[in-house]
Amino acid sequence: MNAARCVAVAVFRESVRDKVFYNLVLFAVLLVGASVLIGQLTAGQDVKIIKDLGLAATSLFGLFIAIFVGISLVSKEVDRRSVYPLLAKPVRRTEFIVGKYCGLLLTLLANVIVMAIALYAVLFFLARGVPSQLQRAWDTPALDPALLKAIALIYLNLAVVTAVALFFSTYSSPILSAIFTLGIYVVGQFNADLKHFDRIVDSPAAIAVAKACYYVLPDFAKFDVKLAVVHGVPVSGTYMAATAAYAALYVAALLCGAVVIFSRRDFK
Amino acid sequence: MSAIRTRALSKDYHVGFWRPRPYRALDNLSIDVAPGDVFGFLGPNGAGKTTTLKLLMQLVFPTSGDAEILGRPVGDVGVRRRIGYLPENPYFYDHLTAEELLDYYGRLFGMSAAHRRARISATLERVGIGPERRLALRKFSKGMLQRVGIAQALLNDPEVLFLDEPMSGLDPLGRRDVRALMLELRDQGRTIFFSSHILSDAEALCSQVAIIAKGQLAAAGRLADLQHFAVLGWELVMSGVPAAALDRIRARARRVQSIAGDRYVIDLPPDGKPEEMLRELTAAGATLVSLNPLRETLEELFVRRVAEVGNGARP
Amino acid sequence: MTRVTAGVAAAMCLGGAVMLHAAQDRWTPPSVDRPELLYVRSPAVVKRAVLGYDAIVADVYWIRALQHFGEERLSPPQHVRTYALLYPLLDLTTTLDPYFSIAYRFGSIFLGEPYPGGPGRPDEAVALLEKGLTAQPAKWQYMQDLGFVYYWHLRDFNAAASAFQRAADMPGAPSWLRPLAAVTLAEGGNRKASRALWQQLAQSEEPWLSDAATLRLAQLDAMEVMEAWRNFRRQRGVTPPLPLDPSGTPFAIDPLTGDITVARESKLFPLPGQIQAPR
Numbered sequence: 001m002n003a004a005r006c007v008a009v010a011v012f013r014e015s016v017r018d019k020v021f022y023n024l025v026l027f028a029v030l031l032v033g034a035s036v037l038i039g040q041l042t043a044g045q046d047v048k049i050i051k052d053l054g055l056a057a058t059s060l061f062g063l064f065i066a067i068f069v070g071i072s073l074v075s076k077e078v079d080r081r082s083v084y085p086l087l088a089k090p091v092r093r094t095e096f097i098v099g100k101y102c103g104l105l106l107t108l109l110a111n112v113i114v115m116a117i118a119l120y121a122v123l124f125f126l127a128r129g130v131p132s133q134l135q136r137a138w139d140t141p142a143l144d145p146a147l148l149k150a151i152a153l154i155y156l157n158l159a160v161v162t163a164v165a166l167f168f169s170t171y172s173s174p175i176l177s178a179i180f181t182l183g184i185y186v187v188g189q190f191n192a193d194l195k196h197f198d199r200i201v202d203s204p205a206a207i208a209v210a211k212a213c214y215y216v217l218p219d220f221a222k223f224d225v226k227l228a229v230v231h232g233v234p235v236s237g238t239y240m241a242a243t244a245a246y247a248a249l250y251v252a253a254l255l256c257g258a259v260v261i262f263s264r265r266d267f268k
Numbered sequence: 269m270s271a272i273r274t275r276a277l278s279k280d281y282h283v284g285f286w287r288p289r290p291y292r293a294l295d296n297l298s299i300d301v302a303p304g305d306v307f308g309f310l311g312p313n314g315a316g317k318t319t320t321l322k323l324l325m326q327l328v329f330p331t332s333g334d335a336e337i338l339g340r341p342v343g344d345v346g347v348r349r350r351i352g353y354l355p356e357n358p359y360f361y362d363h364l365t366a367e368e369l370l371d372y373y374g375r376l377f378g379m380s381a382a383h384r385r386a387r388i389s390a391t392l393e394r395v396g397i398g399p400e401r402r403l404a405l406r407k408f409s410k411g412m413l414q415r416v417g418i419a420q421a422l423l424n425d426p427e428v429l430f431l432d433e434p435m436s437g438l439d440p441l442g443r444r445d446v447r448a449l450m451l452e453l454r455d456q457g458r459t460i461f462f463s464s465h466i467l468s469d470a471e472a473l474c475s476q477v478a479i480i481a482k483g484q485l486a487a488a489g490r491l492a493d494l495q496h497f498a499v500l501g502w503e504l505v506m507s508g509v510p511a512a513a514l515d516r517i518r519a520r521a522r523r524v525q526s527i528a529g530d531r532y533v534i535d536l537p538p539d540g541k542p543e544e545m546l547r548e549l550t551a552a553g554a555t556l557v558s559l560n561p562l563r564e565t566l567e568e569l570f571v572r573r574v575a576e577v578g579n580g581a582r583p
Numbered sequence: 584m585t586r587v588t589a590g591v592a593a594a595m596c597l598g599g600a601v602m603l604h605a606a607q608d609r610w611t612p613p614s615v616d617r618p619e620l621l622y623v624r625s626p627a628v629v630k631r632a633v634l635g636y637d638a639i640v641a642d643v644y645w646i647r648a649l650q651h652f653g654e655e656r657l658s659p660p661q662h663v664r665t666y667a668l669l670y671p672l673l674d675l676t677t678t679l680d681p682y683f684s685i686a687y688r689f690g691s692i693f694l695g696e697p698y699p700g701g702p703g704r705p706d707e708a709v710a711l712l713e714k715g716l717t718a719q720p721a722k723w724q725y726m727q728d729l730g731f732v733y734y735w736h737l738r739d740f741n742a743a744a745s746a747f748q749r750a751a752d753m754p755g756a757p758s759w760l761r762p763l764a765a766v767t768l769a770e771g772g773n774r775k776a777s778r779a780l781w782q783q784l785a786q787s788e789e790p791w792l793s794d795a796a797t798l799r800l801a802q803l804d805a806m807e808v809m810e811a812w813r814n815f816r817r818q819r820g821v822t823p824p825l826p827l828d829p830s831g832t833p834f835a836i837d838p839l840t841g842d843i844t845v846a847r848e849s850k851l852f853p854l855p856g857q858i859q860a861p862r
Contacts, residue, residue, distance in 0.1 A: 006375045010361075017363040041646050045685060049642045056639040080359050085420060088325045088353035088430075089376045090345050137788040139684070189634045224635045231682035266328040268281070 003091040004099035011103020012110075015069065020107060023061050024114050030057055031122045047126055047142050048230055054119035055150055055226045061115070062108055062158045063185070069107070070165025071177035073100045074258075078267060094259050097166070101255060104162050112155050116148065140232040149240060150229040156247040157223035161185060163254035164218070170262045187213065188220035218250050269339045271428050271459040272301040272324065277333035279319055293319045295483045296333070301461055301476070303427075306454050308474035309463040312574060316483040317463035318356055321432050324461075325353055337428060349377060352421030356432040358413060362406035366397055366416050369405065370423055377424045391419040396445060410437035418446065422453075429453065431462035435469055447472060467566045477566075479573050486573040494569055502542040505557040506549050507531040513552050520545065531557065624671055626678030633679065641680035648672035648686070652693065656700070666702035670694060673711060681718035684725075685789070687711055691728035692795055695736035699853075705736035726750035727760065731780065734767060744768035759783055778803050801829040802851050809834065809843045 015021070035050050074097070077083040087093065120143060127135065127142035140146065164184055168177035193200070194217075197210035222243050225235050277297040282288035294316045301307045311317050322328045324335055326343045340347040360369050367388060374384035392401050395415040400408070408416065414437045421429060434450070435443045450460055450473055464470055470477055471491070478488040487494055501522065509517075509532050518524050523535040536542055542559055550556065564572075584592075623629050633640045651672060655664045673690045677683055691712050695705035709732055715725045730746030733739045744767040751760035759779075766779055778800065785796035805828045812834070815823050825834045825843070832849035836842070845852050 002378055003376055006372065010372055014361070014363060038646075041649065045642070045645065049639075052638040052642050056636050060636070081355065081357075082359050082361055084322075084325070084327055084355040085353060085358060085360070085373075085417070086376075087327060088348060088351070089373055090348040090378075091376055092345055134788055139682075186634060190631060193631070221635065227638050227680055227682060230638060231680075233682065264329060266281075267322065268328070 003095040007096055007099025008103035008106060011100055012106045015107040020065060027057055027061060027115055028118050031118060035122050035126050050122060050126055051230045058112060058115045058151060059154045062112060063161060065108060066158045066162040067165050067178060067181050069104055070162045071169050071174045073104060073166050074169040075174055093263050097255060097258050097262055101166050105159060108158050112151060116151050146229045149235050150226050153223040153225055153243060156244060157220060160218050160247050160250050163251040167254045167258045170258045184217060185220060188218050191219040191221050270300050271303040272337055272461055274299050274335040275333055277323060277335055278331050279323060279328060280331045292483050297485055299478055299488055301459060303459050304457055305476050306460045306474050308470035308477040310470055310477055311480035312465060315480045317480060318432055321430055321463060324430060349424060350426055351428045352426035353430045354417045354421040354432060354434060358417035360405050363404060365404055366401040370420055373420050373423055387423055391422045395419045411439060411442050414438055428459045433464055434462055435466060467570060471566050479570055481574040481577040484577050486577045499538050499561045499563060501538055501562040502536040502540055503560045503562055504534040504536060504542050506554040507557050509549060509554045510552050513549060626675050629675055630678055637679040641676045641683055644672050644676040645686055648676060664699050669702055670707040677714060687715040687725055688728055691732055695732050705732050708732045721753050723750045723753035723756040740767055774803055802854055804829045805845055805851050812843050
């Protein structure tokens with residue numbers, strides 16, 4: 001798997017040179033700006049709101065990166081034909097796919113880690129001005145380690161979205177891939193509705209299709225524990241493990257699918 | 269063992285969206301390249317040269333037939349350690365420098381850091397890229413990109429080289445350098461398979477050629493074998509030819525052309541006995557400028573064979 | 584077009600657009616009573632539309648609810664205060680984030696407030712609290728707030744006592760809830776029971792809650808003073824001088840009824856039950 005590792009590092013380096021990480025500057029500005037401005041507006045809810053904002057921004061920015069970089073991971077190399085000299089080297093097509101995926105995952109990991117550190121830093125400074133008596137009344141402490149659970153699940157969410165984007169990138173143009181990936185993400189958020197389609201429509205065929213979609217399409221709502229974590233509702237280790245396994249299985253399925261498509265693709 | 273061998277290699281593409289019809293880009297290609305050969309793969313644009321190279325690199329998959337490199341089937345990953353490939357109009361990665369690109373490829377070969385450094389320096393130097401090696405590839409001209417392409421093909425010291433239009437984008441100096449390089453590589457015992465539509469390069473370099481047109485093999489073999497060795501005529505150039513002799517010359521020559529003052533080009537038929545005419549004209553006071561046998565050029569061979577394919581003839 | 588020409592043209596066009604914008608603002612007559620619009624009212628729709636970013640959108644609606652409340656509170660006297668958006672905004676906030684306890688509690692205190700302090704809709708306060716209890720059935724604070732709404736705004740002392748009782752039974756409930764239930768049942772409407780309730784709320788860590796409770800306690804004190812003054816006048820037949828109310832402003836005599844009342848300028852005005860909302 002040396003070849004996969006080389007390709008992964010190359011993807012990471014390309015992200016750096018494409019200035020993907022500048023999104024962190026925007027993130028920092030957003031958090032710091034919000035923490036300065038919201039003091040007057042929220043009747044003592046500053047810490048909660050900063051946590052919500054930090055987690056939402058981590059998820060949203062990460063989503064943009066996963067989709068926009070993911071959809072061109074393979075298609076860019078194929079369109080520009082830099083894949084020709086690459087595949088003439090001792091690299092299997094499978095290693096190419098795995099390497100590309102891991103490279104973007106690495107980029108996202110670095111992004112999420114820096115965002116987590118920034119969030120904790122802002123929360124630290126925010127909580128410093130608040131007397132400890134008031135802090136005891138909060139649902140959760142400012143520097144709550146449970147935030148890491150939410151962040152970990154956000155990362156797993158991004159891993160699945162990246163796999164979806166990569167899968168489409170193996171044969172679709174970037175625009176189509178973006179549409180499909182976003183479409184699957186949106187439907188994945190409405191999973192609960194799909195399950196209960198029988199409450200909305202009468203047609204048995206539609207209900208059956210909806211139920212099938214509910215089970216087969218990735219359920220992105222699973223990865224969202226932001227509300228629970230901010231309000232101190234416990235998230236069990238079992239839940240984390242089960243969701244992580246779901247993510248791993250789904251990613252593996254998508255990568256295998258991508259390998260199936262890419263292995264026999266003619267580069268005209 | 270052949271260095272490269274194909275057997276009835278064919279490739280169909282499907283053209284059209286609603287009712288795709290197969291388009292035969294390559295039809296039953298069978299060639300055999302011995303180790304150490306410089307094999308020229310010639311043909312007009314769109315003949316199937318690049319398709320053949322892509323089939324050999326397994327960038328596309330054959331509809332039927334198979335191909336082997338160094339005795340192993342074409343998809344074999346191990347064999348790729350021993351070959352180098354230069355695609356047509358190569359494009360690499362804009363954001364990398366030449367050095368970084370070669371370093372990336374070097375890592376893919378599993379080279380150690382020291383070995384990589386040595387090979388990168390050696391290949392870049394050999395293709396004539398000096399301080400530009402630290403520039404991002406987006407700043408490279410077409411000719412320089414071509415040189416980088418050759419460098420990356422040589423990086424792993426390959427036994428077999430596949431070059432698709434190696435001269436494209438190069439100025440005359442560059443082409444001379446690449447020709448010299450290819451001869452050097454041949455002298456080192458490497459096999460070179462290159463495609464081109466520039467015949468003069470093939471004439472200078474190849475020991476074997478194949479001519480391909482409309483996906484079909486029009487001719488294959490040693491260059492000398494393909495070109496009719498028979499003499500098609502003689503070209504005699506004399507200066508100081510006396511006007512009195514001209515009528516006598518015109519009776520025996522196919523064509524007589526004056527090029528300057530009293531210098532004439534005399535085109536004699538194959539049995540025109542140029543030595544006799546030379547003796548006669550010299551005795552009459554003329555001077556010899558040059559005497560050349562006329563043989564079929566590669567271009568004429570090319571045009572003839574391509575036309576034959578167009579008319580449905582088989583080689 | 585040269586670069587300089589293009590640059591000047593750009594500046595001029597932008598300047599023109601800015602001036603036109605300002606002019607349009609002047610032309611449109613200022614409408615004081617333009618009703619506020621809430622484009623999406625249905626919490627179910629919003630919950631689907633936010634695609635997993637519920638918490639942060641809930642925060643936005645919370646901020647809007649506070650702003651709406653503050654604007655209505657601080658609006659000039661001629662403005663009719665409807666607080667029309669308070670319940671919809673709090674409803675949206677709590678649908679998106681069912682654990683957003685401060686939204687429920689804020690609603691419980693201020694939704695029931697009669698004009699001009701609030702919309703005077705204790706039924707909405709009850710609905711909001713019951714929604715909160717569906718999400719978190721063991722949250723004693725909501726049950727306590729429910730009791731408060733029944734007591735203070737709906738004057739249904741049986742329901743209030745039962746709510747306090749149920750709150751007292753929940754895990755983590757403080758010890759003063761049980762006696763509060765008892766007092767409510769026995770002397771509901773009595774100032775003593777009310778005082779006990781407000782005293783507990785005055786100890787809350789939420790500043791706006793404790794401030795509201797302190798105000799109520801001062802009002803109760805004022806009512807005690809007023810009653811003493813009336814008794815004195817009735818018994819002695821003499822009109823005693825007007826004392827200062829607990830906020831430091833002297834009481835006044837209502838010209839229509841001749842009765843003692845809290846002055847309009849006082850912080851304690853209006854006392855509960857003093858002003859009717861316009862229909």
